Every structure is written in C-alpha cells, then in structure tokens.
Amino acid sequence: MKTKHQFTSLQKISILLIFFFSCGIFAQETYENSISFSKSDSNLKWSPCPDFMPEGCNIAVLQGNPTEKNTDIFFKVPANAYIPAHTHTSAERMVLIAGELEVTYEGEQPQTLKEGTYAYGPAGKPHSAKCGDSPCVLFIAFEEPIDAMPIEKE
Template identity: 55%
Template structure:
C-alpha cells in the first residue's frame, strides 16, 4: 500500500511538472505614469494635430487588446475620425471635449471615463492651458480613420 501511495504521489508531481512546463508563463505586472521617462512616444496619424504622440502601454497595437496613451497639445483639435474597435478611455491630464456623432459634447476632466462604440465618428478638442493625455484601451487593432469631409459646392 505504501508503494502505491508513493507511486501516486510521484505521478501527481510528474503530471503537475508537465502541465506547468506546457502552460504559458504569466505576464509580468506593469505600472506606467504619463510622465514616465521610459515611455516610448511615437507619432500619431498625419491627420491628427502637430505635436500629437502615442505611447503603447501594453499589448501589440496590430493585435487585439492594446492599451495606449494619446498625448495632445493644449488648444488643439482632433478632426472627425472613427476606429474599427470600440475604445474605453480615461483622461489622465488636461481637459478634453469629445463629440460623438448624434451625441452632446462631453467634457472630460482627469479621472473621467468615456466609451466610444466601434466605427462611430467623433471629434475632440484639448482645451487651452495643459496638454491632454488620454488612456485608451482598444478591443481590436489600433487604428484611426479620418472622416472625409465633403467640400461645399459653389
């Protein structure tokens, strides 16, 4: 009986070791602040205002579930655009006015949360005084598609 208990224990340990060898390693925890000098800020799409920058916080922007910081200069406007993905946003600094088509303008202040459905055109304006830093979580790959504005016919 003692031999069968030891055999059972050894088999359980071997099974546990094999399972842990096959299971992926957990992701490391991370913490970022908008002022972190280790953040790598890159350029925004051309249609966004000069001085705009994006930093990837987590994930791959070409894949699902990426998180980014978007930084806008004070007193700048974001032209009409939409995203393939829904976006979940929290304003970190500044004051941002966001208008989704068919909705009233929302004024975001630090700590404000906003949700934007996929493919819903919207505009934004960073108020004077302080740069706006916005945390955005995308469900699908990160993109921003400018809305073509028709020129008035004279």
C-alpha cells in the same frame, strides 16, 4: 470475474492521480510581468500620431501590440489642439489622465472629460475632440487592433 483490462474504481482513481501529478511536475507555468506607467514616465516611447491628427500629437504603447487585439496606449495632444472627426474599428475605453477634453460623437451632445473621467466610445462611431488650455493625455484601451480613419468631409 475480472478480465485482464478491467480496473477497480480505486485503480482508476490511482491512475488518474498519477497522471495529473506527473503532468504537474513537467508543466512549466509562465506569467507575464506586471507593469505600471505614469504620463511622464521616462521609459515611455512616444511615437507620432497618424498624419491627419494635430501637430504634436503622440502615442505611447503601454501594453500589447497595436496590430493585435487588446492594446493599451497613452494618447497625448498639445493644449488647444483639435482632433478631427475619425472612427476606429475597435471600441475605446478611456480615462483622461491630464487636461480637459471636449469629445463629440456623431448625433450626440459634446461631453467634457476632466482628469479622472472614464468614457466609452463605440466602434465605428465618428467623433472629434478639442483639448483645453493645457496638454491632454488620454489612456485608451482598444479591444481590436489600433486604427484611426479620418472622416472625409463632403
């Protein structure tokens, strides 16, 4: 004997299907647009680097908001520029787009990045770099908001 509020399995499935279909009709899907940039793209907005970085250093935000997580940038320095020792709150995932860049992480041997080289920099680990005889452009993906803190020499 069924009571007033008991439903058969078929009725339960029917109610669920009606619910899911009605939600789908009213749900609006939103998608981000895809993007692509080259190092010389005229749509890039280049901004100066922090004051302790070399003169002529510039950054272009490719995707994201630098004050939030997961932002991608191009980092550009002139030929023969020295990037002083600094740290970041975030880990860095990098690919050298142009030039040749020698990077030295504290306690490690220098690594020379050539065009197309991938590199990973751990969060909080001090490092410095020297650009070679032509300008360097580095793609960097930051996991955390972007920052760069100089290492004070004692």
